[in-house]
Amino acid sequence: MTVLFSRKCEYALQGILYLAEKQYQGNISAEQIANDLNISRDFISKTLQSLVKDGIIQSHRGKSGGFSLARDPNAMSLLDIVLIVDGNSVFESCVLGLPTCGAESPCPVHNKWGPIREASREMLANTTVAQFQPINGSVI
Amino acid sequence: MTVLFSRKCEYALQGILYLAEKQYQGNISAEQIANDLNISRDFISKTLQSLVKDGIIQSHRGKSGGFSLARDPNAMSLLDIVLIVDGNSVFESCVLGLPTCGAESPCPVHNKWGPIREASREMLANTTVAQFQPINGSVI
DNA sequence: ATTAAATCGGACTATATACTCCGTTTATGA
DNA sequence: TCATAAACGGAGTATATAGTCCGATTTAAT
Numbered sequence: 001m002t003v004l005f006s007r008k009c010e011y012a013l014q015g016i017l018y019l020a021e022k023q024y025q026g027n028i029s030a031e032q033i034a035n036d037l038n039i040s041r042d043f044i045s046k047t048l049q050s051l052v053k054d055g056i057i058q059s060h061r062g063k064s065g066g067f068s069l070a071r072d073p074n075a076m077s078l079l080d081i082v083l084i085v086d087g088n089s090v091f092e093s094c095v096l097g098l099p100t101c102g103a104e105s106p107c108p109v110h111n112k113w114g115p116i117r118e119a120s121r122e123m124l125a126n127t128t129v130a131q132f133q134p135i136n137g138s139v140i
Numbered sequence: 141m142t143v144l145f146s147r148k149c150e151y152a153l154q155g156i157l158y159l160a161e162k163q164y165q166g167n168i169s170a171e172q173i174a175n176d177l178n179i180s181r182d183f184i185s186k187t188l189q190s191l192v193k194d195g196i197i198q199s200h201r202g203k204s205g206g207f208s209l210a211r212d213p214n215a216m217s218l219l220d221i222v223l224i225v226d227g228n229s230v231f232e233s234c235v236l237g238l239p240t241c242g243a244e245s246p247c248p249v250h251n252k253w254g255p256i257r258e259a260s261r262e263m264l265a266n267t268t269v270a271q272f273q274p275i276n277g278s279v280i
Numbered sequence: 281a282t283t284a285a286a287t288c289g290g291a292c293t294a295t296a297t298a299c300t301c302c303g304t305t306t307a308t309g310a
Numbered sequence: 311t312c313a314t315a316a317a318c319g320g321a322g323t324a325t326a327t328a329g330t331c332c333g334a335t336t337t338a339a340t
Binding site for chain 1: 327328329330331335337338
């Protein structure tokens with residue numbers, strides 16, 4: 001299988017977009033998120049817990065506890081999330097997997113690939129979580 | 141780890157580019173390829189063998205055997221190789237991993253991501269293996 | 281106080297990919 | 311014809327990621 005982002009990162013993006021959608025509804029339990037996103041509760045729970053450690057989201061234990069955003073969605077880009085979960089290797093490492101590839105000794109596709117990768121990076125950087133507030137209905 | 145193409149696909153691209161470079165030198169052994177590309181001989185061997193089955197490269201057994209391109213490098217795009225080895229899921233599947241995402245019910249980033257993905261696909265489609273024939277020295 | 285509902289932590293299993301090992305077959309060249 | 315060098319095939323191991331399970335802890339509501 002070929003992935004662009006890891007499964008964990010996909011779930012993180014889904015979860016945060018979902019929390020942004022529900023941001024005025026207090027704490028949302030992992031149970032509810034899992035149901036609405038059709039993801040295993042235990043796994044999304046683990047993913048969200050690590051996002052808490054990263055400071056992107058908040059959690060509250062106990063009855064009526066759950067998860068909520070920790071930052072202003074306007075100040076949270078999709079790139080922030082990707083970098084925190086997967087790191088920046090996807091934007092840096094050589095497409096052909098050549099360890100020596102770089103500006104000094106570029107691989108055959110290095111210069112062709114660069115602008116595309118930069119465009120995707122900028123798209124993610126310029127897209128904030130807040131842009132997906134639903135007018136009617138759900139964004140996911 | 142986050143990958144764009146699988147390791148196998150990376151090795152396939154490296155191997156074919158290497159064979160294009162050596163295309164007038166007859167059969168090249170897996171041993172030599174492995175040495176020059178710094179890849180395990182057994183693994184590149186397996187990868188090349190599957191490319192033989194896919195019809196992209198040729199092989200000859202026995203002494204002074206080895207691998208060589210099976211097609212005109214001008215008629216072989218990088219996209220051909222990627223599609224054969226990894227399939228087209230990387231160009232089709234939703235970035236957020238949402239199974240329902242598509243033109244009818246796009247995910248939040250679907251429309252933003254589309255043009256970037258299309259650009260990368262076209263770059264690979266418009267880049268042939270023949271473009272990397274070295275004038276002086278090695279392309280890899 | 282007690283109960284219920286939630287996160288948290290740690291350890292575990294499953295699966296796919298990456299990679300290795302070794303014997304068999306095939307062909308070449310001396 | 312015989313040794314050698316190569317691909318081939320099958321089966322195995324290693325590792326990372328994905329996903330599960332369960333008990334401990336925390337908190338709010340009754």
